[in-house]
Amino acid sequence: MPLSKSLFIAVAGNIGAGKSSLTRLLAQRFGWKPYYESVDDNPYLPDFYADMKRWSFHLQIYFLSNRFKNHKEIVESGESVIQDRSIYEDAQIFARNLYEIGNMSERDYENYVSLFHVMMEYLKPPDLLIYLKTSVDTLVDQISRRGRSFEKGIERSYLESLNILYNDWIDNYSLGQVLVINNDSIDFVVNPGDLDSVAESIREKLESVKT
Secondary structure (H helix, E strand, O other): OOOOOOOEEEEEOOOOOOHHHHHHHHHHHHOOEEEOOOOOOOOOHHHHHHOHHHHHHHHHHHHHHHHHHHHHHHHHHOOOEEEEOOHHHHHHHHHHHHHHOOOOOHHHHHHHHHHHHHHHOOOOOOOEEEEEEOOHHHHHHHHHHHOOHHHOOOOHHHHHHHHHHHHHHHHHOOOOEEEEEEOOOOOOOOOHHHHHHHHHHHHHHHOOOOO
């Protein structure tokens, strides 16, 4: 089945799950326009990982602003697009986790969530959400291999708490189609057969997306 309809695909997953790589590979495979998470040019990430309590609100507002702008562009473009991490993860995973572990104040968190809900009134959800379900062992290994200096201090417990929130969020996600990819036993970057399998699963899911 040709994927001719304009589609909005989002790739979700924890830090180090391989979202950017999968976004790039699927964009090449299906001819979708990729939107990548702002990481290398993010002015807050190094400071955040050095002092989460001090910079958590600033970082989350930066991500929320960029993701809202990109999401709006995607919906209005009329093109088929694949996005590296969704705006929903910012609020329901990362900001929530920072608040729950004591690295964002209640005042800042409530302010952030209020802004997020206002933004949601203007956004159409993705046609398909792809979740890269990845164990903490695999995340730690992949974070180490990509060698970003500001990620060296990420604690295992931080990744564990994010994974708990991710699994709960996916179990309750109701905005559209979801495809869960168990990411520990495959390598879609190195193994073309694994990428073929992922692409076929996506194609099957998208057959149920109506025009």
